[in-house]
Amino acid sequence: MNEKTVFGTQEWAKYNENCISGCTHDCKYCYAKSIAIRMKRKTPDNWNIENIKNNKLAKSFRKRSGTFMFPTAHDITPNHLDECLSFLENILRPGNEVLVVSKPHLECISKICDLLPQYKHHILFRFTIGSTDSAVIKFWEPGAPDFDERLAALKYAFDMGYKTSVSCEPMLDENIDELIFKVSPYVTDSIWLGKMNYPGARLALNGTNDDATLSTMNELMSIQSDGWIMKLYSRYKDNRQIKWKESIKKAVGLEIPMEKGLDV
Numbered sequence: 001m002n003e004k005t006v007f008g009t010q011e012w013a014k015y016n017e018n019c020i021s022g023c024t025h026d027c028k029y030c031y032a033k034s035i036a037i038r039m040k041r042k043t044p045d046n047w048n049i050e051n052i053k054n055n056k057l058a059k060s061f062r063k064r065s066g067t068f069m070f071p072t073a074h075d076i077t078p079n080h081l082d083e084c085l086s087f088l089e090n091i092l093r094p095g096n097e098v099l100v101v102s103k104p105h106l107e108c109i110s111k112i113c114d115l116l117p118q119y120k121h122h123i124l125f126r127f128t129i130g131s132t133d134s135a136v137i138k139f140w141e142p143g144a145p146d147f148d149e150r151l152a153a154l155k156y157a158f159d160m161g162y163k164t165s166v167s168c169e170p171m172l173d174e175n176i177d178e179l180i181f182k183v184s185p186y187v188t189d190s191i192w193l194g195k196m197n198y199p200g201a202r203l204a205l206n207g208t209n210d211d212a213t214l215s216t217m218n219e220l221m222s223i224q225s226d227g228w229i230m231k232l233y234s235r236y237k238d239n240r241q242i243k244w245k246e247s248i249k250k251a252v253g254l255e256i257p258m259e260k261g262l263d264v
């Protein structure tokens with residue numbers, strides 16, 4: 001047997017499900033985009049076109065132990081909201097637990113909350129919010145909702161009695177205290193903090209390694225030095241709402257869970 005670090009979506013869920021290829025949010029650092037380009041399923045120029053996977057919409061699910069994460073390689077956008085709703089309900093119907101991860105559009109989250117109250121206790125929302133500054137968000141995640149809309153979606157789900165959490169991964173600036181302060185009143189579960197993973201390689205593969213982006217990325221990496229991360233960790237290490245992604249555990253020397261795999 002060998003052992004692999006538990007990383008990325010494995011830190012959150014056992015099963016990954018998606019029903020779309022491509023994403024109009026078109027985040028510069030997107031890992032799903034870089035994988036799709038490497039596998040020649042998409043190009044840097046057509047990643048932002050969303051194609052429904054009809055075979056996935058027809059899939060039926062059975063009850064499994066462990067959490068499903070949906071989506072992991074696209075987002076839930078107004079373009080295909082009905083398809084995403086139907087796919088999500090297919091996963092939930094047999095009694096599965098689902099972690100719904102999104103850079104949330106208020107229109108999408110309010111519809112999910114309004115139409116699926118019978119599954120309220122089987123859904124945990126995790127909204128990705130990397131900055132409170134909508135200009136910073138627009139730079140890195142050009143097609144995604146701004147901060148105010150994401151906060152409104154978080155409040156909506158919270159007020160409707162759903163379980164809520166926030167992923168601040170990647171952290172897009174240094175104002176993480178402000179972000180935690182603004183979102184924490186509406187979080188029932190956890191706030192995850194993490195750095196941008198493999199930024200140089202991802203920007204290069206995604207065709208987003210222009211001078212302005214590389215310079216902003218280098219500035220971000222130098223702000224989020226190991227010393228800065230250590231201070232962030234010291235401020236929040238006793239806060240039970242805050243959880244640390246692998247990139248931060250590594251920087252502060254916390255134990256990183258390992259997954260057993262077969263030797264190859």
Ligand code: SF4
Binds near residue numbers: 023024032074075103
């Ligand atoms: S929202 Fe997620 S899947 Fe969509 S482009 Fe951004 S990182 Fe990629």
